[in-house]
Amino acid sequence: MMALRTCYLAGAALLTLLLPRSLEGCGHISLSASTVRLGDPVTASCTISQNCSHLHPESLILWKLGTELQPGGRQQRRPDGSQESVITLPHLNHTWAFLSCCLQWGSSLQILDQAELRAGYPPATPHNLSCLMNLTTDSLICQWEPGPETHLPTNFSLKSFKSRGDCRTQEDTIMECVPEHAHSSCSIPRKHLQLYQNMSIWVQAENALGTSVSSQLCLEPMDVVKPEPPTLWAMHSNPKQSSPQPGCLHFHWEPWKPSNFLRQKCELRHQPQLKEANWTLMLRQETPEPEMVSLRSTNLLYELCGLLPATTYALQMRCTRWPLPGHWSEWSPSLKLRTIQGILKVRLDTWLQQRKLDPRTVEVQLFWKPTLLDEDSGPIEAYLVSWRPSGQTEAALPLCNTTELGCTFHLPPGDGEVTLVAYNTGWISQPTPVSFSEHRGPALARLHAVGQDPHSLWVGWEFPSLQPQAYVIAWGSSDPSFSSSNKTWKMEQNGSLTGTLLRENIRPFQLYEIAVTALYQAAMGPSQHIYAYSQETAPSCAPELQLKRIGRTWAQLEWVPEPPELGKSPLTHYTIFWTNTQHQYFYTTLNASAHTFVLHDLEPSSLYHIHLMAASQAGATNSTSLTLMTLALGESEIYILLGLSGILVLLICLCRTAWVCCSPSRKNPLWPSVPDPAHSSLGSWVPTVTAEESFQLPSLLDPGLPSITKITVLEEEEKKPRPWESSGDSEICGLPALVQAYVLQGDPRTASTQSQSLSSTSDKVFYGQVLGSPTGPGPGHYLRCDSTQPLLEDLTPSPKSYENVWFKNSPLGSPGSPPPDQEDNCAFGPLLDFPLLQGIRVHGVEELGAF
Structure with a gap:
């Protein structure tokens, strides 16, 4: 501002x-x-x-x-x-x-x-005015609180006057005291005071907006005396004086010299130098007021008891005028003293193992077990092992300072002795000597162990030749990584025992090494060892899966079987589990002797998670998971598969086309289906004739017969005899009309020669010979040959005028009827409208009506 x-x-x-x-x-x-x-x-x-x-x-x-x-x-x-x-x-x-x-x-x-x-603002009224008489500066010091900020320059002054009685009458005015800038205290020198006379004191505050005055304080300077704190001193050790007890402190103190003429009372407080510890004020038992000590001498001794042993304490003291009014002095500077240690009542059972490393060094493993005999001394915090060489009186050398129940150290060979003590913050036990005697006693005989249950082992032995005084039994895991200092042990003080039950730190399925040592008077027997476990356990780990080879739909796995372990049941089988990305779960069980397996029927380019489980009679253990991905199809293989698929489709199409083309029911599907008379079974439906009607008909299927090479249309002339009717008229007319149509013209014996000559001289093949007149009223007749030449050569297989002469003369829309004489003479019933189909009949005359 x-x-x-x-x-x-x-x-x-x-x-x-x-x-x-x-x-x-x-x-x-x-x-x-x-x-x-x-x-x-x-x-x-x-x-x-x-x-x-x-x-x-x-x-x-x-x-x-x-x-x-x-x-x-x-x-x-x-x-x-x-x-x-x-x-x-x-x-x-x-x-x-x-x-x-x-x-x-x-x-x-x-x-x-x-x-x-x-x-x-105007000045606030000063308050909390107080004064004290400082004998060091020999002045009356007064202080007050000025009140809230006024934001204006404010002047304070301490005003007072001498008075008698209750300060209602003013006698001598004392010079006002103006404090220094920004101070709210002021001192009145001793020369302006009467120590045993009342005086009235007040404070006045003044600024540009007004003036305020505090309440008056009426006092006698000696009633507000504040002495200086006393001085504390530590006591020097004196051989004639008895040493303090554990938990006690002795010290002396001296009051402030200018206050020797005053009768004072003092308070003492102490604080242990521990974390988060508080000050404790000494109290008297008969009153809740602090303990008062009257000072009549210049040097006082004091004994403070009930403290923690071996603990450092800070001591402070303050005094005041007593029994007259006065102010308490400040606390004196701290005096720090430490209490002595108490005797920790504990029994320490010890035993050791030693091993010679070289001619100059022996490794000693010392173990101990405490038994606390007095709970008041508190728990044990640590142990100290020290050693003093033989024949020397100098201070012992510390070997181990540990919180464990054992330690390892090295010593020179020979007879020696170490001491073991237990201690806490205030107590220490009596030293327990541990000797390294080379004397050996007899060993135990027939040591044996058996598991009572999963959490206990029974160890037994036989008496040696000399009965021991005690036994030490130590046991621990047989794992080489297990430190011998962490073994569990106990001591049996009864030398007549022949066995003991081990219950501490026994777990099922764990192999233990047990050592029993007999202790004699000033001698120790050799330790006897035995291995035992209380119960078998499952395999500690399963073999790790390895991928040996992999394909598109298969994967070969292998693993190395774990070596057998003591206390572990032998393996009975393996189980392989694998899962794909669709969370489909598969597994298979293998013999314990297997060490490889091939997974089949896998999907190409797919991810699989696989793990192996090794099982025994005691349980099963899973291995770490193996993740693999099968191979994908190559580009060339894809092309091969596509080509094979195309070829297969083409073959199917060709076979279908061949079947469609070669099927009898689908022959010539693009033009009208005309039956092939060459493949008809005419003989199967020729009616049976009587003996008198029998005639010699050449076989139509005889290959020796001449084929019909032409179709000759013969027109009938009125009343003109035919040349061929005179020779064989009776014989031909006796045949049915249908059979007459197939009688070959000429000599059959010369037909073959004639057909050969015709076939050689002409490319045309004649189907048959038609008998009759195209313009006649009756139907014509034809003779059929064995030709397989297609009947219709052009794209419009319409009947010619000579092929269906009688069909043209029929009424429209209905087939023509044969003449009466034909119906009477033919045994095959009515003919069809189409002359070339008249000879096709398979099952008889009754089916002709279906055409």
């Missing part, structure tokens, strides 16, 4: 120096009050003299509070020619600021005059 005020003052002085000479003394500010209560209104006026002739008559006066323009100024011209501007600030919220009267000068504001404004 002071720095800000100084900065503003420097700025105002600088502005004054920079004012133009023509504006000096032109303006003046008048305030209603320069100091007001914070938040009250302030009225100010600025008058511009008429001597400022260079100013414009209508110049505008502006106001600034600090750096901010303030609106609301009222400007007027007075009768004497001067100009005046009045402004009222409704709320002054600045504790300190400058109010400026300005004119517009060019492009900037020109300050004509400034006034300092202050705002704050």
